[in-house]
Amino acid sequence: MLGYEIFVDGFAISSLYALGAVGFTLIFGVSGVLNLAHGGTMVVAAMIAWLVIGDLHTGVLGGALIGIIAAIAFAFATYFAAVRPIQRSRAIPKEETEIFILTSTLLWGIMIQTAIAYFFTTNPVTVPPLVPGVVHVLSVRTPSNEVLIAVLCWLVMALLWLFVSRTRAGKALLAASINPRALTLCGFELSRIHLLVWAIYGVLAGIAGVLLGTYLGASSDNIGPLTASAFSIVILGGLGSVPGSLIAAYVVGYFETITAYLVAPTLRSIPALIILVLVLYIRPQGILGRR
Amino acid sequence: MSRMGKSDLRTSAKASRRQVLAGAGALAGLAALPASVRAAGEPIKIGVIAEISTLPGAAIPKGAEIAADEINAKGGVMGRPLQLVVYDNHVSSVESVRAFQRLASQDKVVAVIASFISEVALALEPWSARLKMPFITPGAASNNISKQVHDDYDHFKYTFHGWFTSYFIAKSTSDSAHDLLVDQLHMKSCVVMSEDAAWTTPLDEGYLEFLPKAGLAVLDHIRFSPDTTDFTPIFNRIEARKPDVMITGISHVGVVPTVQWAEQKVPIPMYGVSSQATSSDFWKDTHGACEGVTSQAGAAPDSAITPRTLPFTQSYLKRYGLLPAYCGYSSYDMVYVIAEAIARAGSTEADKMVTGLEATDHVGTIGRIKFYGRTARFTHAIEYGIDLVPGVMLQWQQAKMKTIWPLKYATAKISFPSFVKLPA
The missing domain is CATH 3.40.50.2300 (Response regulator)
Incomplete structure (x- = not known):
């Protein structure tokens, strides 16, 4: 029974981690940007969904959609406010661009965190579940919403895979992550590909954020930990590797769940961090890293 | 910084x-x-x-x-x-x-x-x-x-x-548990579930001392981090112990465990201190998932203490x-x-x-x-007593906070949502 509980509970949370981290790793793979305002994108999606469902009575699906749109808008805002100006700045030496972007996205994330705390308090909000009720999975009483989360996460990732492997825009995206210079020589505009990847990122992080809101709740205090968890997963999986991030998300999700069940709920996040440190010592490129 | x-x-x-x-x-x-x-x-x-x-x-x-x-x-x-x-x-x-x-x-x-x-x-x-x-x-x-x-x-x-003091919160909660859970609902056992914070260390000591005296055997005692976002493992562990009720000591968290408790239809009622539930925003913040959630408090909006x-x-x-x-x-x-x-x-x-x-x-x-004097155990704390400051037990019932204890101030009877299983 306990084994089943760990399996079912861990699967839902790991799927959510995976979806959250995939967008994060995609942006790094394609444009070399580590977006430290990532948690902010997820929380903005959940907050906006919660707000419009409660105050505008849009219904859960309408609210979820508006939440995802808000996340796309926020992703573009991050790009145009915290990333693009630094990439174009002549005052910043080329080799220092990355560290400046790291700093600017971090500060941007803190600004959003403070703004959300100011307007909505630090108290977590929850988006109503997309489907109510419970079902029994492997004889474990599981909210239907949790099953839906796992299914949706995999569906979205399958769609992403189809997009990248079957469409022209998707293939260009993949090519940009392998050799951006060659891509520009083929006549592709790199800045448009960057816009595309930020839009995809907004969709992925938005969906993950809304689903997070229906499952664990979201508050301004979550922004830092959400960024940190995506960051750990991506480091563990190998920077820029989507399959690596998927594997790492399940490793982290299950380690956390096992710890919460078998050791103590208080220590939940510790073992994953220990693994992360070990990986940095033994295999710094991560599970499927290229470098 | x-x-x-x-x-x-x-x-x-x-x-x-x-x-x-x-x-x-x-x-x-x-x-x-x-x-x-x-x-x-x-x-x-x-x-x-x-x-x-x-x-x-x-x-x-x-x-x-x-x-x-x-x-x-x-x-x-x-x-x-x-x-x-x-x-x-x-x-x-x-x-x-x-x-x-x-x-x-x-x-x-x-x-x-x-x-x-x-x-x-x-x-x-x-x-x-x-x-x-x-x-x-x-x-x-x-x-x-x-x-x-x-x-x-x-x-x-x-x-x-x-x-x-936490000591008197535990006392007030246990006194109310005796009147409501043991006398009215015939409960016999509980699990104590508290967030890990300075105020709950003495609270839990008080719970472990007073609850058995009130008629509730304590089957397990769980403390969790105030940063916890997924309460499923905690609820599953509590359920496995088969208690009649879980006694809470939560203040930093509130919305999240409440929503997950209702969404997962955990069949064990929550009773005790849940400070966030004492705000009227709580119903909206939990989308009504707090139906049946109680909290010990100083006063209730519907009862003239x-x-x-x-x-x-x-x-x-x-x-x-x-x-x-x-x-x-x-x-x-x-x-x-x-x-x-x-x-x-x-x-x-x-x-x-x-x-x-x-x-x-x-x-x-x-x-x-009134404040306790210099020689009392808790100097300068407010004096606890049914005719002094008794504390009340609130419960969310149909979008309203009701007073369910002390019985002489009660405006409603204790009740829980239908997914909660009560002892026969």
Whole structure:
């Protein structure tokens, strides 16, 4: 029974981690940007969904959609406010661009965190579940919403895979992550590909954020930990590797769940961090890293 | 760090804005009154430090402002108006200490009302002693706050505990559990589930001592991190123990475990302290998932524990559009307690105020308020008792907070949602 509980509970949370981290790793793979305002994108999606469902009575699906749109808008805002100006700045030496972007996205994330705390308090909000009720999975009483989360996460990732492997825009995206210079020589505009990847990122992080809101709740205090968890997963999986991030998300999700069940709920996040440190010592490129 | 500098600026801007607003409000109020009751002269300043971004913390300055306005409308204290100086501490002990120092040195307040978080109150206590500044917490619960006063009275006597100690919260909760869960619902066993925080260590000790005496065997005792977001493992572990009820000690968390409890249809009722549930926003924040959730509190919006409870609830609702969280009541009461102590002492000098505060016998919104004396176990904590401050047990029933205990003040019978299984 306990084994089943760990399996079912861990699967839902790991799927959510995976979806959250995939967008994060995609942006790094394609444009070399580590977006430290990532948690902010997820929380903005959940907050906006919660707000419009409660105050505008849009219904859960309408609210979820508006939440995802808000996340796309926020992703573009991050790009145009915290990333693009630094990439174009002549005052910043080329080799220092990355560290400046790291700093600017971090500060941007803190600004959003403070703004959300100011307007909505630090108290977590929850988006109503997309489907109510419970079902029994492997004889474990599981909210239907949790099953839906796992299914949706995999569906979205399958769609992403189809997009990248079957469409022209998707293939260009993949090519940009392998050799951006060659891509520009083929006549592709790199800045448009960057816009595309930020839009995809907004969709992925938005969906993950809304689903997070229906499952664990979201508050301004979550922004830092959400960024940190995506960051750990991506480091563990190998920077820029989507399959690596998927594997790492399940490793982290299950380690956390096992710890919460078998050791103590208080220590939940510790073992994953220990693994992360070990990986940095033994295999710094991560599970499927290229470098 | 830069974050602190920034928020520092924000607090001071906020404080001055609030002062101006309070001043304007007081002027508008005074204009309507006959000259004989107008408070005049140099204002007496009282400092307020609160976690304004949290549900319980936001109620602290709001409750205090209503009391100050009422007192000023009746002529103030010794003919002088009360003025509040409010700082947001951003849920940080460090910022609280800085605000406390500023209140003493710059704003020249005569007393400070601060915080519902024990870690913060415990950080301020030595500063209250050092700066000889009367300090009352209207919502923190750790036993150590008043125990320190007992252990080193001459040093710490400036601190007053304007809320239940964890010990008495555990006692009040267990007394109510005996009347409701054991006598009415025939429950026999429980699991204690508390967040890991300064206030719950003594609370859990109290639970483990009083619950078996009340008739509930404690099958397991779970403490979890206040950062927990997924409560499924905790609920599953509790369910595996097959208790009749889980007894909660939660304040930093509230919305998330409540929503997950309802979504997962955990068949075991939650009972005990759930501080966030004492705010009227809780129904909206949980989308009604809090049906059947209880919390121990000082007063309820629907039950006249004293003649002052309901009028205060109404003026709070009218002024702020929501009902006060638990420390809204106690903050309101503590402004009166301070005002009366000053009047009694005839002075705002710290040592005289302490003597004045020790003589407190005030009928407030949460009951008849007196402080334990120097020889008691919890010096300067408010006295617990069914005819003094009894504490109440609230329960959310159909979008309303109802009083279910003490039985003589109850406005509803205890009931739980249909997915909860009760003993036959």
